[in-house]
Amino acid sequence: MVWENEPIQSGELAKLCEHELGWKRTTTYTVLKKLCNRGILQNDNSIVSAPVKREQIQQYKSHAVLEKSFGGSLPQFIASFLGNKKLSAKEAQEIKSLIDRHKEE
Template sequence: MKKYKLTESEEKFAELIWKNEPIGSGDLVKLCEKEMNWKKSTTYTVLKKLCEKGIFQNENPVVSSLITKDAYYAKQSIYFVEDTFGGSLPKFLTAFMGGRKLSKHQAEELKKLIDEHKEV
């Protein structure tokens, strides 16, 4: 997937697809009309754009994802840390913590995660 940030409306649209996939494109049009007050043309325009970006596919006319919601947001998190903190996870965590304390359980979970992912 290319580096791509969804707009607020694209994100809401993507959430509808992820929640309901696989979904017929006609059913998606009806859902978008109900949930987002979109016309058929708007739904198909945005769907085409996100298909071109490699996030979804529309085949036989069934819409499904090419990447999962979790994978998309994981990539966005990586881009955020790279763009905002120069790729430094410690700088990100310091800013994220903002002086807060971790519970003993949270600290243990982080230690375990670090051990599982550190280079040897």
């Protein structure tokens, strides 16, 4: 929510979290404090912003899941993620393009 609304006053963030997530004001401030301590968010004079880009957080979380749940194996993750799901030709081509762009030479 911070990335979508930054910069945002902490009181407004608390109201937004109450409305969207059902969080109490104290819960929002507790989570905000923890994220500020980790350097993910900052709260400067009650103005909350994110010095770390959303994409960086998503990348970190993705790597953590990959390591913890799949022993770092991307093929195992993809097989588990897909399960019995079929990919459209467009999705398959997009994934192939991604692999080609990230392939070691």
